[in-house]
Amino acid sequence: MENLKLAIIYYSSTGTNYNLSREAETAAKNLGVENIRFRRFEETVPENVIKQNEDWYEHYKATKDIETATVNDLNWADAIIFSFPTRYGDAPSQVKSLIDSTGGLWQNGKLVNKVVSGMTSAGNPHGGQEGTLLSLYKTMMHWGAIVAAPGYADPIIFEVGGNPYGFSVVGGTDLTGKHKQAISFQVKRTLEIAEKINK
Amino acid sequence: MENLKLAIIYYSSTGTNYNLSREAETAAKNLGVENIRFRRFEETVPENVIKQNEDWYEHYKATKDIETATVNDLNWADAIIFSFPTRYGDAPSQVKSLIDSTGGLWQNGKLVNKVVSGMTSAGNPHGGQEGTLLSLYKTMMHWGAIVAAPGYADPIIFEVGGNPYGFSVVGGTDLTGKHKQAISFQVKRTLEIAEKINK
Amino acid sequence: MENLKLAIIYYSSTGTNYNLSREAETAAKNLGVENIRFRRFEETVPENVIKQNEDWYEHYKATKDIETATVNDLNWADAIIFSFPTRYGDAPSQVKSLIDSTGGLWQNGKLVNKVVSGMTSAGNPHGGQEGTLLSLYKTMMHWGAIVAAPGYADPIIFEVGGNPYGFSVVGGTDLTGKHKQAISFQVKRTLEIAEKINK
């Protein structure tokens, strides 16, 4: 597993998916993964709009120095963990901006067999968490990527109440030990599948 | 609203969606709807299989006398409220059996502009509640039906934590006052849209 | 129908969805609709990137003067027809940018009962045409909007080979008479539903 190249790419406006992603990073490090690119989806909303929302602006400033994801990161990775909040049951435009720019990689088959997995959040307990991940995975199938959804492949998924498509919370949730276990399991499963695929 | 014809059609193995449906029926009656057909999707699993699960068998016997839904009920209705549990993010086969037999109605355009709305349950809090309703509505679009999803069109949807596609619970949940309000809102919204469509 | 407010909002890089949208506009005018806002989703890709693709740059320049859609247009409209190409089975980021900025309208219930319908295109005959519209409609349910999918509510839908979720073509297709009839039907159906909803 040490030799796997893992990209963790997140979008977060006020920190929830940033936290999920950092937790995923910790889990990957604990599994001995050395090649990790921790990246944020580039913000596309103008700063003056962000400033109108204090929490957003705080988080924006605090994470400004994190490298933004590029198509090169997608190309580089064996496994990719995405984390972003729902926008009405679908990915945010910031996420779509990068995805829309992968035409070159896609046409050359460079995204085939990437092993991907997603995490998400919504403002409500049932606010698009499932729909958002299902849309992500639909896109991944166009890439020829291999979806590493957690399913109920470990008892922890039942313990955190699902979600079989990927870990999800309500925005603003403080992660519990169980949550962290569920994220850790999803990361492990993603890496194990990636390891098999890349042999 | 009194003249609207409302079909409430449910499938339930151990009672959750039966309860949701009865609650919907109560809500409809409170709104003055007089033409209600309360129906269950016919059970297609053999009795000897059902008997192996005590709760299922109990509920099966207790509700045996409820009329089963037919294509005539679908044809008759102006508005339809469906309620059924998830089966891996999709409708149970009992539900599909009836839906698959609507070819005649469909070819003759008899399902166009039916106003439909769905409720569901799953074993886990995030166990396919969204996915199940999204699949139902996909099918409804093939019918030319009009989907009356609650969205967040009333504050009660936020209060019960979503779901914008339709009311949903964990299987076995005792309905709270808030839950009942959310069901009541969904029924009202469905009927209001049906009333407009049928004018 | 004359008093309905119709927004037609499209994104197009090389012209296909622009053509679909103009056809929809013609259909609406033929039905006597006077209040039409024909708008494009604002381009978010930098001009120097667009320039690398000659067809895209040509279309970009040719349509630069078309007003871009704003949240005000969404607020204003009774009915909205969206048209945009797939991006891996989902909406382009340009579309998501506007949708992501509707939080204010959404929280105030201003998008409830908007009657919406979608058209799309893909590079392949089966290249995400269905998936893209299903994702759009999922988002619309979060809005509390009412989806006016064509279904098979008219024989023309069979004649053009579907799609029941909304008109779709392969990118670059020259619209035939049948295609135009299918678009015209979808526009008419959307407006008829909007008329009923707004009475």
Place this chain on the structure above:
Amino acid sequence: MENLKLAIIYYSSTGTNYNLSREAETAAKNLGVENIRFRRFEETVPENVIKQNEDWYEHYKATKDIETATVNDLNWADAIIFSFPTRYGDAPSQVKSLIDSTGGLWQNGKLVNKVVSGMTSAGNPHGGQEGTLLSLYKTMMHWGAIVAAPGYADPIIFEVGGNPYGFSVVGGTDLTGKHKQAISFQVKRTLEIAEKINK
């Protein structure tokens, strides 16, 4: 690849998905796979209903002796290729009947890491082909199965005009050489992924 256990499970009323499945079987044999279970989803519609449709009854009689799929076949297989027609954008009830009976396998984690892929047909060129496969794969994620969608991982997918989620045709289509190549590619891809997963 010779040691992989492959289940090909289809439902067909008038022969289209039977043909797709036989083609998949041929492809697998050509790849040296020796352990193949070719199975049909059990028919759940009463014979007197089937008789009303001559083509259906003919095919029904002609294929009656093909073994029906059981949960044991699912348990046994390393890789599963499903093929069935759409029913309004979703799987037929015959398919769901088997899927709904997998609770025992599911709870014991026996479906985790099954490698699955789907093919489908619809009455119209855009008649739910995408939607049907997307629903299947949603269910597969609940199982913890690994979806082997073809994506555009081979030029043949472009040549047959998609579909990236799985091979699809209009019902009644005579398979061309290109179609057979696309099926063959999908089978090969599924087996290759299964081989890696099972090492």
